[in-house]
Amino acid sequence: MGRPEGLKLIDENGRRVDGRKKYELRPIKMEVGVLKNADGSAYVEWGKNKILAAVYGPREIHPKHLQRPDRGILRVRYNMAPFSVEERKKPGPDRRSVEISKVIRGALEPALLLDAFPRTAVDVFIEVLQADAGTRVAGITAASLALADAGVPMRDLVAACAAGKIDGEIVLDLNKDEDNYGESDVPVAIMPLKNDITLLQMDGYLTREEFVEAVKLAIKGAKAVYQKQREALREKYLRIAEEVAGNE
Amino acid sequence: MKRIFVKPRDLVVPGTLLAQGPFKNGRGTFREGNRIYSTVVGLVEVRGDLIRVIPLEGPYMPEVGDNVLGKIVDVRFSNWAVDIGAPYEASLRVQDAVEERIDLMKTDLRKIFDIGDIIYAKIKGYNEINQIDLTTKGMPFHGGPLRGGQLVTITPSKVPRLIGKGGSMINLIKKLTNTRIIVGQNGWVWVSGKNDELEKLAIEAILKVDRESHTQGLTDRIKEFLTERLRALKEEGVIDEVPQIEEKSDEKGEVE
Numbered sequence: 001m002g003r004p005e006g007l008k009l010i011d012e013n014g015r016r017v018d019g020r021k022k023y024e025l026r027p028i029k030m031e032v033g034v035l036k037n038a039d040g041s042a043y044v045e046w047g048k049n050k051i052l053a054a055v056y057g058p059r060e061i062h063p064k065h066l067q068r069p070d071r072g073i074l075r076v077r078y079n080m081a082p083f084s085v086e087e088r089k090k091p092g093p094d095r096r097s098v099e100i101s102k103v104i105r106g107a108l109e110p111a112l113l114l115d116a117f118p119r120t121a122v123d124v125f126i127e128v129l130q131a132d133a134g135t136r137v138a139g140i141t142a143a144s145l146a147l148a149d150a151g152v153p154m155r156d157l158v159a160a161c162a163a164g165k166i167d168g169e170i171v172l173d174l175n176k177d178e179d180n181y182g183e184s185d186v187p188v189a190i191m192p193l194k195n196d197i198t199l200l201q202m203d204g205y206l207t208r209e210e211f212v213e214a215v216k217l218a219i220k221g222a223k224a225v226y227q228k229q230r231e232a233l234r235e236k237y238l239r240i241a242e243e244v245a246g247n248e
Numbered sequence: 249m250k251r252i253f254v255k256p257r258d259l260v261v262p263g264t265l266l267a268q269g270p271f272k273n274g275r276g277t278f279r280e281g282n283r284i285y286s287t288v289v290g291l292v293e294v295r296g297d298l299i300r301v302i303p304l305e306g307p308y309m310p311e312v313g314d315n316v317l318g319k320i321v322d323v324r325f326s327n328w329a330v331d332i333g334a335p336y337e338a339s340l341r342v343q344d345a346v347e348e349r350i351d352l353m354k355t356d357l358r359k360i361f362d363i364g365d366i367i368y369a370k371i372k373g374y375n376e377i378n379q380i381d382l383t384t385k386g387m388p389f390h391g392g393p394l395r396g397g398q399l400v401t402i403t404p405s406k407v408p409r410l411i412g413k414g415g416s417m418i419n420l421i422k423k424l425t426n427t428r429i430i431v432g433q434n435g436w437v438w439v440s441g442k443n444d445e446l447e448k449l450a451i452e453a454i455l456k457v458d459r460e461s462h463t464q465g466l467t468d469r470i471k472e473f474l475t476e477r478l479r480a481l482k483e484e485g486v487i488d489e490v491p492q493i494e495e496k497s498d499e500k501g502e503v504e
Contacts, residue, residue: 040305058307058335069377072335111262113278113287117307119378120335148262151306151403153287155278156263193263193285233261233289237304237462244463 003181009166017178018047022171025161025221030141030232032149040150042232044142047175048132053142055150058120066121072114073121076105078139080128100136101126107140107160107189107199113153122152133179134162137187140199141225148233157229158198160189161221163214165206170213172221186211188218192226195219256294259462260286260301267299274300290405291462304462308333308404308434310374317399317432318382320365323357330367330382333401333434338380340369345384345391365393366438368430397428397440400451402458404435409461410454417457417467424474424491425450445486449477 010016020026026047035041038054045051058072066073078101082091093101104126114122124146126139137160144158164174166182179185184204190197197219206214250269254260264286266277273284274293277300286292290301310316310332318338322329328345330338342350345360361367368391373381384391402410410431411418422429427441427450437454441447453470460466478490 039307060336116309117335148289149305151288151303153276153278154262155285155287157261191263230261234259237259237289240460241463244460244469 007177007181009178009182010169010171016166016171016175018175022169023217023220025173025224026175028225028228030145030228032145032232032236038146038150040146040148040152042142042145042149044138044145046134046138046141047173048130049128049135049138050130051135051138051142052127052129053139053146054125054127055122055143055146055152056125057122057150058114058117058152059123060119061121067119069118070115072117072119074105074109074112074114074124075121076101076108076124076126076143078104078126078128078136080131080135084128084131100139103199103201104136104140104143108143108147108158110196110198111144111154111156111158111191112147113155116153122147122150131176133174133176133185134187136160136199137162137189137222140189141229145229145232149236156191156193157226157233158189158191159222159226159229160187160199161218161225162187163218163221165204165210165214170210170217172217184210184214186214186218188215188222190219190222190226192223252294252299254292256292258292259290260292261289262287266292266301270297272298274298276301276303303403303405305403306405307335310334310336310338310371310380311433312371312374314371314433315387316369316371316382316434317394317430317436317438318367318369318434319399320361320363320367320393323361323363326352326357328357328361330369332369332380332382332432333404333436334380336378336380338369338371338382340367340382340384344372344382347385361393366399367392368394368432368438394430394438394440397438398447398451400437400439400454402435402437402454403461404433406458406461407431407433407435409466410437410457412467417470420467420471421450421453421474424471424478425453426491429454443487445481449474449481452477 029045031043034043040055042053082089124143128135140160165184166178184206186202189199252267267284273279276288286301288303290303316332318330318332321331327339327341332338369382369384372383425446430438439450
């Protein structure tokens with residue numbers, strides 16, 4: 001598949017193209033409450049992925065037929081900026097982003113307790129500023145933080161991570177090259193408290209054994225992401241507390 | 249078995265295990281089996297058997313009897329539509345706004361409240377289909393419209409903190425900055441001062457309370473902050489005197 005000549009995804013020492021080990025995540029940075037005008041927001045840097053998520057609501061929605069008398073609804077928009085990839089992406093929703101928006105909605109919805117807000121909608125906007133494979137899992141991670149930051153009641157945070165197969169081996173968290181020239185990619189989103197899987201997709205081919213291994217690995221990765229999410233949420237307030245203590 | 253896994257005033261995030269056993273789960277929590285988990289980012293509060301989490305973010309949920317500030321967003325035939333920062337739009341009917349009977353055909357309701365006006369109202373009803381009814385009867389200055397000031401919004405759950413124990417915090421800000429402040433339960437705050445600089449200072453103090461609400465010793469810090477800034481304003485010649493307030497020892501030990 002147009003793989004550059006001599007490109008080895010795993011070298012003799014077992015290192016990947018970006019120097020990571022097989023079961024190593026890319027460096028992840030999270031920040032909560034970055035947008036002043038949104039009800040909740042988060043910014044996630046996941047390797048070379050840069051993703052901004054904003055949450056508005058719960059708020060009354062129109063047209064009225066979209067309202068549900070027993071609960072609030074969740075609306076998600078996943079969007080890639082034209083400059084987020086090497087070749088300029090045509091702006092606006094396309095087949096891919098409409099599908100990703102839909103699966104992300106499905107990944108987040110089980111965590112939300114929206115029956116407290118009938119006839120309303122919670123709107124989530126996920127903007128991919130820079131993409132390097134795994135934007136949907138990074139997007140879910142950011143959106144989940146933004147929802148918690150907006151004060152929308154949740155059963156649990158949703159954490160996500162991908163695993164895949166490159167050069168015949170199952171590895172964690174593929175980057176762009178590994179995704180393009182590897183054999184398979186398995187993104188997984190979970191609610192870690194009860195190990196509920198809320199998103200599970202597969203691109204490429206895996207044997208049944210490989211698939212189970214990949215899912216287990218992705219869940220492990222997601223749990224590491226979960227810890228970072230919890231820290232990021234607390235960090236917003238702890239930083240203020242520290243600053244205050246430091247002034248005295 | 250009864251166990252609590254967190255301490256009061258601990259900062260928790262959604263999905264944190266709070267307690268196990270026969271506890272009552274209050275706001276900001278949910279129960280699964282005999283375990284209680286947090287559903288929001290907030291501070292834990294334990295009162296006897298009741299465990300709840302006071303959220304640090306989140307929308308205003310109306311309660312009957314709350315005094316709120318609102319903004320007129322529409323003038324209709326016999327009522328006004330009012331934004332009060334809740335997930336739902338509130339409405340104020342003519343008979344809940346004026347004492348005397350008025351002829352709707354001959355009166356222009358915009359002369360009473362127009363679009364964009366800020367009003368001070370009480371929540372009269374909040375029903376199953378999420379209609380919010382307001383009334384301005386019995387409210388100070390007939391509910392408004394409020395003029396000559398500024399509106400600031402804070403997180404609704406932090407309103408008790410802004411008011412302080414027995415009004416200690418809000419009275420402190422009012423006295424030191426010599427401004428009139430109206431606090432709505434919905435987190436909307438009206439600030440009007442005779443002096444622009446003092447008005448600005450009061451707003452800064454209010455936003456500081458909002459930002460630092462989860463920390464200890466806030467009243468003292470606000471007092472320090474205001475006195476310092478007032479001294480600077482005095483040197484600049486904006487004000488003549490730094491207002492003095494009589495020391496009261498019972499201002500400490502604030503909880504919310």
